[in-house]
Amino acid sequence: MEILTQLIFSGIALGMIYAVIAFGYQLTFATSDTLNFGQGDALMLGALVGLTLVGMGVNYWLMIPIVCVFGAIQGAVVERIGVRPAIRIKSEFGWIMSTIALGIIFKNVAENVWGHDDLKFPSPLPESPIRLLGANVLPMEILVVVGAVAMMAAVELFNRKTIWGKAVVATFNDREAARLMGINTGLVITFSYALSSMSAALAGVMIAPLTLTGATMGAVLGLKAFAVAIIGGLTSGMGIIVGGIILGIAEKLTGFYLSTGYQDVPGLVLLLIVLAVRPAGLFGKTAIKKV
Amino acid sequence: MKSRPLLLAAVGLAALAGFPFVVANPYYIHLAQTIAIYAILLFGLDIVVGYTGQVSLGHAGLFGIGAYTAGVLFMKFSAPLLVTLLAGVVVTAGFGALLALPALRVTGPYLAMVTLAFGTIIQILINEMTDLTNGAMGITLQRPRLLGATLDERGFYFVICFLLVAALVVVHRILRSHLGRAFEALRGSPVASDCMGVSVYRYKVYAFVISAGLAGLAGSLYAYSEKYISPNTWNFELTVLLLLAIIMGGRKTRSGALLGAAIIVILPKLLDDLELFRYVSVTLAVVVVAGAAVLVARGRSTVARSAIPVIGSVTLAVLSFVLTSMTDWRLSIFGLITLLVVYYLQDGIVGYVRQSLGWRGHGADDAAQAATLAAPASAVSTSTAAGTGELVAADQVLMQFGGLKALNEVTLHVARGTIHGLIGPNGSGKSTMMNVLTGIYVPTAGAIAFKGQSIVGRTSARIALAGIARTFQNVQLFGEMTALQNVLVGLHHSYRSNLLDVALHLPRFRREEREAAARAYALLKFVGLESLAGEEARNLPYGKQRLLEIARALALNPELLLLDEPAAGLTAPDIKELVVIIRKIREHGITLILIEHHMDVVMSVCDVVTVLDFGQKIAEGTPAAVQSDPQVIKAYLGSEAH
Secondary structure, eight states, X not given: OHHHHHHHHHHHHHHHHHHHHHHHHHHHHHHHSOOOXXXXXXXXXXXXXXXXXXXXXXXXXXXXXXXXXXXXXXXXXXXXXXXXXHHHTTOSSHHHHHHHHHHHHHHHHHHHHHOSSOEEOOOSSOOSOEEETTEEEOHHHHHHHHHHHXXXXXXXXXXXXXXXXXHHHHXXXXXXXXXXXXXXXXXXXXXXXXXXXXXXXXXXXXXXXXXXXXXXXXXHHHHHHHHHHHHHOTTOXXXXXXXXXXXXXXXXXXXXXXXXXXXXXXXXXXXXXXXHHOTTOSSOOOOOOOO | OOHHHHHHHHHHHHHHHHHHHHXXXXXXXXXXXXXXXXXXXXXXXXXXXXXXXXXXXXXXXXXXXXXXXXXXXXXXXXXXXXXXXXXXXXXXXXXHHHHHHHHHHOOHHHHHHHHHHHHHHHHHHHHHOHHHHOGXXXXXXXXXXXXXXXXXXXXXXXXXXXXXXXXXXXXXXXXXXXXXXXXXXXXXXXXXXXXXXXXXXXXXXXXXXXXXXXXXXXXXXXXXXXXXXXXXXXXXXXXXXXXXXXXXXXXXXXXXXXXXXXXXXXXXXXXXXXXXXXHHHHHHHHHHHHHHHHHHHTTSXXXXXXXXXXXXXXXXXXXXXXXXXXXGGHHHHHHHXXXXXXXHOTTHHXXXXXXXXXXXXXXXXXXXXXXXXXXXXXXXXXXXXXXXXXXXXXXXXXXXXXXEEEEEEEEEEEETTOEEEEEOSTTSSHHHHHHHHTTSSOOXXXXXXXXXXXXXXXXXXXXXXXXXXXXXXXXXXXXXXXXXXXXXXXXXXXXXXXXXXXXXXXXXXXXXXXXXXXXXXXXXXXXXXXXXXXXXGGGSOHHHHHHHHHHHHHTTOOSEXXXXXXXXXXXHHHHHHHHHHHHHHHXXXXXXXXXXXXXXXXXXXXXXXXXXXXXXXXXXEOHHHHHTOHXXXXXXXXXXXX
């Protein structure tokens, strides 16, 4: 029972990380119907940049805003180089290929800069677990949950309360109409990519102390976060949190009771099943097809 | 006309056969084997990516399944070559069908991610199922035996070449047949495919299964060629590399697949040789800079637009001198190449060469040939079941979207042989009615009978084959296909040939193909488009596109033809022609339902007119009666101002 509770706790922490990355997918999909196939690499870059900063003696908490800025710039670059030209030439899958290509480049650069080995990220909080409901919980895990919720809440607040946020929401709803109302939708799309990569970078520095940091850490995280975005529905904020937690716990349970080699499987299988049965996701709305 | 491809084929075959004798070095023979294997894989990938337009990131996984099927059969049962190859094809094709299941529900980025997930699962399973696959240890194979003799490098090369040529011929024939047109139609417009009786479901599964079968063949050959397989080969980078090969070589061409295969096999070797790479990258940079300069000077491009390729290629050249080892940067270079190809070489090398040399596609040749065929007795089918009974009886049809009742208990009865007008202000539910009749929407409630049989809940494809054809308010043509090919998709139902007929060009297929081409040309003539038969549909002017839709719909041999605003966007003389065509269609006993905003058209050709407003039927009767109905006037012009 104690083990189960513990698995559930670490599953929730992992799930919240997925939710933050999936949140990034939602942001760009809403504004431009595209998403960054290199989202996992954005996370990896965030974690590695954070690691370097910490290594240079920068305080963990001070490092976070710097990494966020870095993530935002990286996202904007992806949008400018990878997505905007593809949208302009109306290439069907050009943006898929170009964001994948950028992801591969980022990963390769990271390998050459930081090496092929996984690195240990020093934990900013004590690494001795605290007792909660009879299970051991790492303080870092609690920080992940709090940080993830705070991040998503901050973006939601921004969207609802500020005029720039309203421009973003308008672009979500109807890109053409928003453009006709004088909103620079191109800028909004760039902005959504910046936000998206920023949340991934933040997720990177939050999860890094719990796992190891390395050039290959992003790929599978990005794919599983996509599974979460689909399971929850690409339009539902609540969906990704629930989807993330379901997946996080499912993985921890599989890893413990079956084999750690299989722990990536449930998420991917769940993704295939959800798409085969209910493509709009558990919480998403089915769109009416217009002819 | 025919001599060029034949000559090319002869030269190609001779080169293939002569290669291992000219170059005796086993290293190069092995390289050639690898290229041929990737080419087989790419033929298959092109069916899914180029023709049906679905992005698959799962083909590395399928390739791996093929390799491991062969490897496991060899390791566990010492199975002979023919058995392992066949098993590789069959097992992988089965997995292809599995992969097609989610593909039926989703497209675009979703599908890309799903196939990526599929590929990842396969890699994990190969790694973890150690009992079956030997896990991370991999499987070692020995040289295969065939006809009692052990095949050496050269012998196996010939086996691969034989299969490569066989795959090339079969794939080429499939893609040029009605099956290939069905695949292409899925990409152009899934809705229109379904409404032409070409079931999107069925043909997507076919495409994935054929594609996977080829991947399986390639995979099992790869296992023998490498003599050692391990789980890490079938990774994400391989999948991206395969896509890059297809796009770079050129979609929808076999030569593009061959070229792409050669590039992705040779390029990594090139990167290992720094000296050679420096030459190549400098040459590339010079070519790109010169090309951009010429384009800018001629005013065909701007400085800003050509900046990125110039900077990219120059950077590559500079990098090649700065870096001491390319191997570590291999993936970055692939990434850069991918970016450049996606933006500046969308049609691939083959497409680019074709365009600059002004070669016409085979579509134009086919169209020219169709013109020479003997015309069929009558282009437009004649509805045999004459009489005056009711053809369509839709009763109390309710179509609800959330809280909105797009159709509120509408009853529509259409008599055989009439032209039935359906009018009403925008948003009154006319197009919804069309969509309900053709099975695109399933009505919330109500009954619809066509020829006395209920069609509620049937798929669009089945309804189309039962005899209801339609055109679309927003033109839904298969853009990259020629006008003739568009009509041929409508004639898909006339084919009885199976895969074997197509692959071997048996007499049945040749006869059907000839008949269909003649009929399609005659249909184009019927709507006056015969001179544009070889033109791609997307290049036709708007009015002609509408006429092409009518020709395509008539190819279904419909008993009921639904025309959704056929006159929209037409000029006055065109409209006159359209009215003549509509009358001629009726003379063949085909019943029409006509949605139209041009009242003069409606009033001049319709026998009965039904008026909808806010999803409800507000009037029905002869054109004259409807025209003077006060409710109709109110709906169109608003209530009188008092």
